[in-house]
Amino acid sequence: MGSTGTGRFDDYHGTSRGSGGDGGPEDQCNQPFTAMVEEVERCDYYRQHNALPEIGTRLTLRLGKRIRVETTQEELIGYLPTRFNYLAACLRSGYSYSGSVTSTAKPPILRVQVSISPVGQ
Numbered sequence: 001m002g003s004t005g006t007g008r009f010d011d012y013h014g015t016s017r018g019s020g021g022d023g024g025p026e027d028q029c030n031q032p033f034t035a036m037v038e039e040v041e042r043c044d045y046y047r048q049h050n051a052l053p054e055i056g057t058r059l060t061l062r063l064g065k066r067i068r069v070e071t072t073q074e075e076l077i078g079y080l081p082t083r084f085n086y087l088a089a090c091l092r093s094g095y096s097y098s099g100s101v102t103s104t105a106k107p108p109i110l111r112v113q114v115s116i117s118p119v120g121q
Helices: 025-029 045-047 087-092
Strands: 033-036 058-063 065-069 075-079 098-104 113-120
Touching: 025 058, 033 065, 045 075, 058 113, 065 087, 075 113, 087 098
Parallel strands: none
Antiparallel strands: 033 113, 058 065, 058 098, 065 075, 098 113
């Protein structure tokens, strides 16, 4: 069976418009985190460079259909997992985030781990 939804961030728990998540907008939006980036092999960075980004590569988050993890030159590395969809409300309310690549792993499974911190509102 398939799932039903609209394909919007609001379909996920803790992502309603105007809320930063279950812990309140300020608590959720102001927390640094680490994550494994998804769909790395399908995204622009890997396709254009045929390589993973180097450790230390500076990153930003941007809101698209999903939360995009990009280099500071706006090259798409991948997407945050859906458990971070609460950040959509934070980004819409003016928060910005920066960070860097903290680790990578090559084939057979491409992996990019990032560390992200809020820059502010």
